[in-house]
Amino acid sequence: MLVMAVPLLEEAAGQPVEGRVGDHEPLAAVEDAVNRERFDEIIVSTLPTRVSRWLHLDLPRKVADLGIPVTTVTAKGRDSQVAGET
Template sequence: MRRYAIVANQTLDKDQLLRVVRERAAQGPADFWLVVPATPVKDLASNAVAVPMPVMGGTLALPHPPAEARRLAQNKLDAALEKLAAAGVTADGAVADPDPLRAVESALAGRTFDEIVVVTLPTRFSLWMHQDLPDRLAHHFHVPVTAVATEDV
């Protein structure tokens, strides 16, 4: 059985994720683990959380706490696992460290993977691609890494 780590956050609801999983499942028995970094709300490409605006005489709103990032990531993970299950794919996963390299490192504790797939926003919007995440993962973990960019934000 081949084992795949899929690293995604904002792209968990995109069709490319399902396509990648189906392609790999078609090659034979497969096990999928979704690694979902708890991306800070301020770093999300399309901020789905209403940010309170300061009012005259009021104080500036504090940044969203890490708990908010974890909650959003968990909601996305739960929805992605339901979508994959509905498509007949068995998968599991966990919300992890905001840093995707550390998130994969924690996923590898006690697991081995044959491939790491990074599903990102389009390259022009993707912080992970600007940080060269796929190459950094391949260099650090010595596992083949495939980057798949979505077509929209």
């Protein structure tokens, strides 16, 4: 999935982006990455609202508490849309 997502994100951003697979717990994965490197923004890409465990756990807000801007992208059918920025 990451192999497919990075080129799409680079196209949308108009510049190189980097994606990584981390800890199976999403907040721990973000914390690990933030502790290793500096980031301008974190993008949380998730399933539709009705089935997203990450949204039900309020992951975007918890990630935003780390002090880095967060954009949440929520899947809708086969396409994705920007659901909002935190």
